[in-house]
Amino acid sequence: MNYSEIHEKLKSITASSIFSRLFRWSRITLKIGELSNLIESLVINNSRISNELENLKHKLLDLETNFQTEKKINQKLETEIEIVKNKNELLNPLKLKNTELLTELNKLKQEELAKDAKRDSLMNKWEQFQTNAEQRERKKEEVEEQKRHEKQEQIKRQWLNHEENVNNLIKIICNEKGVEFIEKDKWPYKKQPDNIIKICDEYIVFDAKSPRNEELDNFPKYIRTQVDTLAKYAQHKDVKKQLFLVIPENALHVIQNKTYEDSNYCVHVISPQSLRITIWSLKQIEHYEFAEKLSPEDRENLARAFAGSMNYIKRVIQINSDMNEHGIELTERMLQLISKKSLNSIRNKALEYEKGDIVNASQQRGGKAIDLKEESTRQKDIKSKAINHEIISTPKSSSKKIDLNND
Structure with a gap:
């Protein structure tokens, strides 16, 4: 209820007539009571409003204080923001530099990854190469081992068949040169050598000896022992005091001393390849009617x-x-x-x-002797060509030669 209502009620009370006041007093008192209530209500409301106003003043004061505080804070924040802005402006070049560095770092990382991939690829290739090399080396070693084994087996077979091969070769040479080969049943003495030939009524002994195994370390000692055992043949008057031990060609290199001389006989160590020239040389004695002449x-x-x-x-x-x-x-x-x-x-x-390349060496045919003068002329021609083409140097001095034409 507002003041206009109170004013209307007061006005209706004051404007009432005496007649109304006498006969209608109850109504007037009722209005006065309502008016009293209205005034009391107004007083209460006014007091309440005053209290609220006071509270609002306190709140306003608090708000003002808070506002000032917030204002100061805001100013401080604005100052700090300004400082941050300035710092941010200072950091902009660093940001650009950081971006450049990040780009460079990413580039380096990509290069490093590429290098790692290349290195891994090279390592894989190297490992593969090393594996292949090891396989090739193992295969090479296996092939070499196989060759050594085959060579040893061939040597063993050659050594096992040495005595028989020497016997057959001497028979062939004797047949070619017209030399008498003495069979063992015609040998007049008890102890029999491996091979005997007869020239100028003298028996010539060729004993075939070979290593007992593939180790050649003890072979020279074995040969020295066999030289001593040949004395049993040399003691006979009709046996030539020049005796021969025939050993395999591939064992000849371990024998340093090829000739052993004793007071009564001499032993020569030769290979099967030397048999032909040895028998030929011994055969030359028959060109004389008697050796003692x-x-x-x-x-x-x-x-x-x-x-x-x-x-x-x-x-x-x-x-x-x-x-x-x-x-x-x-x-x-x-x-x-x-x-x-x-x-x-x-x-x-x-x-x-290589398949079409042929080395045509000189061929030897049966029934034809080698012409020494022709070979000498050919050798001189080859030597002259070699000197002219500076393949060999001109000899400063000539070696001594044996006069083969000397009668």
Whole structure:
């Protein structure tokens, strides 16, 4: 209820007539009571409003205080924001630099990943290459071991059949040279050598000996023992005091001393390859009617020719063996040089050319003797060509030669 209502009620009370006041007082008192209630209500409301107003003032004061505080805070924040903005402006170049560094870092990471991948690929290739190399090496070792085994087996077979091979070879040479081969049943004495030939009514003994196993360390000692046992043949008057031990060619290199001399006899260690020239040299004695008619000079020349022939044959055999071994090594090296995949075409062409390449060595036919003068002329021609092409140097001094035409 507002003040206009109170004003209306007061106005209706004051405007009432005496008649109304006398007869209608109850109504007036009722209005006065309502008016009193209204005033009381107004007072209460006013008091309440005053209290609320006071509270609002306190709140307003608090709000003002808070506002000032917040304002200060806001100013401080604005100041800090301004500082941050300034710092942010200072950090912008660093941000750009950081971006550049991040880009560079990512680039380096990509390069590192690429390097890692390349390294892994190279490592895989290397491991594969190493594995292949090890496999090739193992295969090479296996092949070499197989070759060594086959060579040892071949040597063993050769040594096992040595006595029989020497016997057959001596028979063939005797048949070619017209030398008498003495069978064992015609040997007049009890103890029989392996092979006997007869020249100028003298028995010449050729004993075949071979290593007992593949180890050659004890073979020289064994040969020395066999030299001593040959004394049982040399004691007979009709047995030539020059005796021969025939050993395999591949065992000859371990025998340092090829000639053993005793007071009553002499033993020569030879290989099967020397049998032909040895028997030929012994056969030359038959060119004289009687051996005892040889003059001392002829005997000396014959001995020197025989010794020279023996040394020449042994050296040729030794040199050929060394050259063959070295030639095999050089051939293996050349094949290794062109064994790469990139050189397969060259290797294949080389193998094709090799099939058509022929080395035509001089051939020897039966029934025809080798002309020494012709061979000497051919050798001089080859030597002259070698000197002209500077393959060999001109010899400063000539070696001594044996006069083969000396009668």
